[in-house]
Amino acid sequence: DTKITIIIPVKFVNDNLIECIENCLRLDYDNFEIIVLPDKKEFIDFPKIRVIPTGSISPSEKRDIGAENATGEILAFIDDDAYPAKDWLLHSIKHFDNVNVAAVGGPGVTPSNDTLSQKASGLVFSSFALGPFAYRYVPQKMRDIDDLPSCNMFVRKSIFEKLGGFGTDFWPGEDTKLCMDIIKKMNMRIVYS
DSSP states (O other): OOOEEEEEEOSSOOHHHHHHHHHHTTOSOOSEEEEEEOSSOOOOOOTTEEEOOOOSOOHHHHHHHHHHHOOSSEEEEEOTTOOOOTTHHHHHHGGGGSTTEEEEEOOOOOOTTSOHHHHHHHHHHHSGGGGGGGGGTSOOOOEEOSOOOTTEEEEEHHHHHHTTSSOSOOSSSHHHHHHHHHHHTSOOEEEEO
């Protein structure tokens, strides 16, 4: 099995992060590690976790530090206020069998157990108002795309390193920059799945 490093940038340990980690530890894929990047040194008592304090820097800079310390061949970026479906790694890793695929990702779907106001917010993001960008919030058909959100993004570590990582303190926007680099500089594919 290909080793995957899950990278979670965060300001400090919070309930959302714990929910994210607990769901990561239930994934139906065994060969992974989790790197959590809080501002300050924090104790997180879970298996497969490495905590790397970063100081107060942007999420994209935290993700770059996570990638530098990753031992996996594939980097899986997720936000602390998100959590993965049980088959998240298994479903995504298969696309990397194609050597022309540099990145894979999918939507940030509003969970069914969210509050009414959270669901309302999710409906706005997934509505026609976002036009061609609704795929970021609602599952759609598999296809090649040119932009993925960094809250649900897998990238080959070798490609990430060749491009210098996110290489920016942009936030938001670091994900769009990286995706443009993959398409334009590397001439490789990004799969929406």
